[in-house]
Amino acid sequence: MGKGSAKIENTIRTLRFHAGEITQAALAEKVGVTRQTIVAMEQGRYSPSLEVAFRVARAFGAPLEQVFQYRGEIE
Amino acid sequence: MTYKELNASVMILCGVGVAAWVGWQAVAVPALDLESVAWRLLYAIGLNIIINIVLMVLATIVVSIAQRDELKDERADERDRAISDKSMRNGYFAVSIGGLAVIVALAMGQGPDVAAYVLFAALMIGGLIDPVSRLVYYRIG
Numbered sequence: 001m002g003k004g005s006a007k008i009e010n011t012i013r014t015l016r017f018h019a020g021e022i023t024q025a026a027l028a029e030k031v032g033v034t035r036q037t038i039v040a041m042e043q044g045r046y047s048p049s050l051e052v053a054f055r056v057a058r059a060f061g062a063p064l065e066q067v068f069q070y071r072g073e074i075e
Numbered sequence: 076m077t078y079k080e081l082n083a084s085v086m087i088l089c090g091v092g093v094a095a096w097v098g099w100q101a102v103a104v105p106a107l108d109l110e111s112v113a114w115r116l117l118y119a120i121g122l123n124i125i126i127n128i129v130l131m132v133l134a135t136i137v138v139s140i141a142q143r144d145e146l147k148d149e150r151a152d153e154r155d156r157a158i159s160d161k162s163m164r165n166g167y168f169a170v171s172i173g174g175l176a177v178i179v180a181l182a183m184g185q186g187p188d189v190a191a192y193v194l195f196a197a198l199m200i201g202g203l204i205d206p207v208s209r210l211v212y213y214r215i216g
């Protein structure tokens with residue numbers, strides 16, 4: 001969905017595990033999106049807006065770069 | 076299956092059903108004049124809306140029983156809005172092509188009754204492309 005979605009990876013699944021296996025629904029509640037959006041993000045099918053990306057990072061208390069990584073080429 | 080996916084599926088089902096009914100009526104019982112055609116199409120649009128509501132209520136109850144959990148619509152977030160925008164764009168594109176087809180039909184000497192059917196087809200196709208797009212974007216991304 002998001003632009004360049006194939007090149008943006010994330011570690012949400014790992015971070016959920018380290019956060020005491022917080023559920024997708026609980027994370028969605030914290031971030032203010034639907035559970036389906038969290039599922040789509042984890043599966044790499046959706047790249048969130050910058051605002052939601054920051055909210056996800058804040059929910060884990062982690063810097064943005066630890067949650068999302070850009071794998072594309074920069075010209 | 077989420078509420079939004081179910082809603083899209085029901086819209087597709089109703090759209091196909093009503094379009095098939097109108098198509099069959101146009102062939103089997105040709106209308107005599109433009110007014111009859113217009114009333115038939117208005118009836119079909121009204122029928123589509125009513126069937127859609129009834130089927131959605133029934134489908135929600137059936138899915139809720141099957142999942143043993145109430146199927147509720149969640150508040151739309153940015154992904155829902157993005158999917159909605161892209162799906163509407165696809166539907167609008169189809170309706171635009173249909174509008175052009177109406178003008179072409181009239182320019183080719185077709186009667187206004189044929190033009191009315193072409194316009195109805197364009198609206199139905201546009202109305203189908205929207206939920207199909209939603210399903211594809213929700214499922215595939």
